[in-house]
Amino acid sequence: MRLVGLIPVTFAAMLLASCDGEAAKQAAEAAAVPAPKLEDLPAPYNTADLARGKALQGRKCGACHFVQASRGNQVGPNLHGVFERGVAKADKYNYSPALKAFAEPKWTPELLDQWLLSPDSFVPGTAMRLNGITDETERRDIIAYLLIASRE
Numbered sequence: 001m002r003l004v005g006l007i008p009v010t011f012a013a014m015l016l017a018s019c020d021g022e023a024a025k026q027a028a029e030a031a032a033v034p035a036p037k038l039e040d041l042p043a044p045y046n047t048a049d050l051a052r053g054k055a056l057q058g059r060k061c062g063a064c065h066f067v068q069a070s071r072g073n074q075v076g077p078n079l080h081g082v083f084e085r086g087v088a089k090a091d092k093y094n095y096s097p098a099l100k101a102f103a104e105p106k107w108t109p110e111l112l113d114q115w116l117l118s119p120d121s122f123v124p125g126t127a128m129r130l131n132g133i134t135d136e137t138e139r140r141d142i143i144a145y146l147l148i149a150s151r152e
């Protein structure tokens with residue numbers, strides 16, 4: 001009979017242990033990704049023009065986003081660690097319900113490419129006010145820059 005009482009307790013303890021483990025793992029993952037070099041990025045990002053990506057990022061995103069961790073959020077969330085931390089997970093940032101409900105757990109270069117092409121149609125109801133970037137080499141260069149700068 002005593003076993004019956006123990007089972008839920010043991011189960012709860014196991015659940016707690018696995019949640020803790022998961023949070024610790026995510027934190028370690030976010031910290032552990034070193035900034036890659038351009039040639040180590042997946043295609044087509046490994047042939048991007050980084051200087052152009054940096055300039056475009058400054059011009060098209062910089063009014064709303066900081067990339068360096070130390071600078072915090074602006075109109076938009078800080079983009080440091082954006083590929084590791086999960087979608088809509090910047091600390092102390094108040095996301096729209098639309099982005100919080102986004103179906104994918106993490107940003108990938110492919111998802112970011114569709115997001116930047118047309119934020120409004122990719123995530124209807126998003127609070128990000130950006131006219132889509134229709135030039136695909138511009139998107140490639142911005143994403144390549146972010147793949148590196150968000151990990152520096």
Ligand code: HEC
Nearest residue numbers: 060061064075076087088089095096099126127128129130
């Ligand atoms: C006019 C302001 C503005 C501009 C310009 C802008 N953003 Fe945003 N961005 C936002 C806001 C606001 C959000 C939060 C959206 C929401 O909660 O729906 C956001 C969200 C994001 C996210 C999701 C972050 C997360 O934590 O999940 C990414 C990635 C992003 N922006 C990238 C970019 C890039 C790259 C550019 C430039 C090409 C850009 N943004 C330009 C305001 C902007």
